[in-house]
Amino acid sequence: MDVRGKTILVTGAGRGIGRSLATHFARKGANLALLDMNADGVNETAADCAQLGVVARSYIANAANEDSVVEALDQVTADFGRLDGLINNAGIVRDAMLVKVRDGQVVGKMTLAQWQSVIDVNLTGVFLCAREAAQRMINSTGGGVIVNVSSMARFQALRDHAAYCASKAGLDQLTAVMAVELGEHGIRVNSVNPTIVLTEMGKRAWSDPAKGGPMLARIPLGRFAECEDIASVVCFLLSDAAGMLNGLALPIDGGFHTT
Numbered sequence: 001m002d003v004r005g006k007t008i009l010v011t012g013a014g015r016g017i018g019r020s021l022a023t024h025f026a027r028k029g030a031n032l033a034l035l036d037m038n039a040d041g042v043n044e045t046a047a048d049c050a051q052l053g054v055v056a057r058s059y060i061a062n063a064a065n066e067d068s069v070v071e072a073l074d075q076v077t078a079d080f081g082r083l084d085g086l087i088n089n090a091g092i093v094r095d096a097m098l099v100k101v102r103d104g105q106v107v108g109k110m111t112l113a114q115w116q117s118v119i120d121v122n123l124t125g126v127f128l129c130a131r132e133a134a135q136r137m138i139n140s141t142g143g144g145v146i147v148n149v150s151s152m153a154r155f156q157a158l159r160d161h162a163a164y165c166a167s168k169a170g171l172d173q174l175t176a177v178m179a180v181e182l183g184e185h186g187i188r189v190n191s192v193n194p195t196i197v198l199t200e201m202g203k204r205a206w207s208d209p210a211k212g213g214p215m216l217a218r219i220p221l222g223r224f225a226e227c228e229d230i231a232s233v234v235c236f237l238l239s240d241a242a243g244m245l246n247g248l249a250l251p252i253d254g255g256f257h258t259t
Contacts, residue, residue: 004029007080012090014041016199020227026052063125073132086133122167143186155257172249179247195253221254
């Protein structure tokens with residue numbers, strides 16, 4: 001679809017990939033509903049988008065809380081009158097080993113709270129936002145597009161990341177089910193699977209060659225992804241050019257998944 005004048009909801013829009021996605025679509029002429037728990041961050045993103053000449057409003061909400069999501073989506077519908085696209089970008093990581101062993105003895109373990117916090121945001125949050133967005137798309141426009149931001153963790157068992165890897169693998173399967181169920185209502189659903197993305201946080205985490213070097217060596221293109229790499233693919237998936245793409249989990253990883 002031509003995104004000019006369309007309403008796109010971006011979750012996790014307060015920084016990083018979410019902010020890049022929002023400003024990318026603002027430059028394309030889309031109006032933005034921006035959701036995040038970080039009020040300062042999401043308000044700053046909204047201001048950046050508004051400077052590009054589109055309508056951009058921020059909504060402070062917890063994607064993992066049903067009441068919060070329903071209230072936010074109700075307000076989006078009231079403010080914009082329609083919803084054409086959803087980008088489920090909100091996600092978190094909580095590094096923890098299943099069990100931590102020292103000198104042959106278990107000295108720690110991942111807590112249920114650590115596990116549940118990741119599942120709540122990365123999987124349940126996507127379910128809630130997609131469910132509520134789909135209802136409003138069907139009622140207001142009779143169709144739309146949902147893109148779920150997953151991860152290369154779908155292809156890789158990452159040490160210390162059991163909850164994150166499980167949530168992203170589950171997210172891709174959830175995407176497939178959404179595509180099957182919502183396709184008959186004119187709603188396409190796909191996911192994207194980025195490699196390491198050089199957000200400000202990503203740069204800090206992976207700038208050390210000792211940590212980033214081995215991962216970089218597995219990427220045939222020889223570089224990590226930039227935020228704009230993600231935004232351009234998501235924009236394509238939201239366009240009419242991708243009109244027959246439904247239920248895909250699309251790697252944006254420079255070929256990492258092939259190694």
